[in-house]
Amino acid sequence: MSPILFYGVPEGCSLASIVALEWSGEPYHLCRIEMPEVVSSEDYGRINAIGETPSLMLGDGRVISESMAILNHIASGHIRKGLGFQQGSAEFDRLNQMLAYLNTSFFNAFSPLWYTIEHELEPDARKALTAYGVAKVEKVHRELEQLLAGRKWLLGKAPSLADAYFAGIARWNDFHNVVDRKQFPALNSLYERLQENQAVRFALAIEHEEPAESTGGFRGHVTLEDAIGYLKHAA
Structure with a gap:
């Protein structure tokens, strides 16, 4: 099987x-x-x-x-x-570093916004949690724009599994309508490039x-x- x-x-x-x-x-x-x-x-x-x-x-x-x-x-x-690299190599470390950032920071930035959708909340609590989530999403977009540092892909010249993971998470911004991705040219270019993959x-x-x-x-x-x-x- x-x-x-x-x-x-x-x-x-x-x-x-x-x-x-x-x-x-x-x-x-x-x-x-x-x-x-x-x-x-x-x-x-x-x-x-x-x-x-x-x-x-x-x-x-x-x-x-x-x-x-x-x-x-x-x-x-x-x-x-x-798709992968030899364990212990610099490329292996860079891939896992980027995957870890996407998992712990980029992914989790959306958690407050998902919570407001999945749970019953008092209006004031919903408003506060939404504002917190929006601030976190804006922050990680700024950070990832810096991490890209003008590169075409997250690790450099070729797409990697980090880009695949980014594709699965980055669309949540559109679902929650948080930031205008065009404010972040490198990140936006990466996102649009992946949509054509x-x-x-x-x-x-x-x-x-x-x-x-x-x-x-x-x-x-x-x-x-x-x-x-x-x-x-x-x-």
Whole structure:
């Protein structure tokens, strides 16, 4: 059985893992997980005990969760394709440094805004939390503009898995309507460039259930029920 990626919709950061699998060229399947209904279900809890996406089920039944872990797993098997780097090398450290920044700072900046959508709040509390979230999102946009330092891609001259992760998170700005991305020319240029990437376009089409043409190894969707069956068989 080819690996199965469990991706969350709508607007999941798991888009990055779809892009990474497309870039790898290796065969894989997808399992669509609706949020918050299915992701918090008992059935999906058999795949991911804390009820989050993405998760990647490998052919031997092992399951990897957390975007950084999944992206690094994919990268480690495709160093020759430029998706990853030898552990201990300067390039390896730079990739993980950027992934860590995106995960801890860029991703988390949107957490207050997601909370206002997902929870019932008093008007004053909602207003305060929204203002806090907007300030955090503005801050990380300024920081990432500096980190780009005029480069075309986050790590330099070629796209990396850090760019794939950025693509999955950066669109949240449009969902929450926070900043005008054009205020940050390098960041905006990166975002627009990624929107034209074939793997990103494929992942977005998959999320929106639109016609999607894989340039990688996509082998179709499987149901959550079937995936659980594969897991039991592997055990």
